[in-house]
Amino acid sequence: MTTVPGTQVIGRVAAVLRAVSVAMPRGLGTSAVATATGLSRPTAHRLLSSLAAEGFLDHDPLTGRWVPGPELYLLGSVAAERYDITGLARPIVRSLAEATGESAFLSARRGDETVCLLREDGSFPIRSHVLYEGIRFPLGVASAGLAILAFLPDPTVEAYLESTDLAAFGDSHSPRRLRTRIAETRAAGWSINPGLLVEGSWGMGAAVFDASGQPAWALSLTGIEARFSRDRRPELGRLLLEHAHRLTQALRGR
Structure with missing residues (x-):
């Protein structure tokens, strides 16, 4: 080589x-x-x-x-003209936070990582501080990264799982368990992180697609476990998918 x-x-x-x-x-x-x-x-x-x-x-x-x-x-100012979508995304992220009461985020895929670009806090007074603007996670770790990973082509997913060691994030991020969570995400349309990074801090995510149909960004929500009950998750998932679709359509219309 x-x-x-x-x-x-x-x-x-x-x-x-x-x-x-x-x-x-x-x-x-x-x-x-x-x-x-x-x-x-x-x-x-x-x-x-x-x-x-x-x-x-x-x-x-x-x-x-x-x-x-x-x-x-x-x-960065020069590059922003091509890559920065925060101006377009901010109203949608804010709308998601207002609709759910939770903290809402926009993250971007950067290689084998996600980078958090935007945060908007909802009305619920207790918040999770696992995510903040600028933080990076490997794909498949946080809910945004899982949502993106799940909708990449199968060969890309398998190559990533075979070459990436996520042991530092616990047994829940082994290739076998990630494959299960990827299948669940594809079936539901949205991902869930049931307190796997910080106990009691839950998250959900939905992919946002670029003009070629690839998952390049994700919207996500974080909050305390009680706010992500089994009965409430379908509604949160519906709102995530609705806002992710709005952003996908807005990006295609730029």
Whole structure:
């Protein structure tokens, strides 16, 4: 297999930038970046300093933490013209939160992960804080990632399950159990996470499809277990699917 020159460095830089961005708004210290990326501390510091010199990161000398810099903002502003759907999605996410009373989210597929882009809180005063804007999960872990994974083509799903180790998230994320949950999601149309990440914090999700019919985003709801009773889940699922369809249609009409 031929290795493209420089790919290791690019991979490390990408890992550093992701680690810092996920830790917003507080940022990360050098040691925390090294831990998050699996790099040695000297290597992490060298990359962080180089990125800061180019304007991609900033360093707070008082706290010792690294945060995204102005160049990332400028590049992101340009990329947003093609990839940002939050303006279109926000009213729909807000409508979902208002209709259910729960916290509603929009997440995007990014490779083998989902990234939370939007959060709108409903009227119910007790909330789950497992999800927040910027957090990433592997596909199949949170309800949004399960909803997306379930509607990918079978060969893609199998290749992912065979190559991905989700043992860190517990036995409920073994390939065998995920296959069962994928089948259940396909049958219902929506996914459910019955407190598998944090005990007592439940979630449900529905896929949002791009112009080619692939699941590229997901809407999801999170809340306490009592709010996701067996009797209420069909209604929550119906609302999720209704809002996911609205967003899918809106994206196709852009």
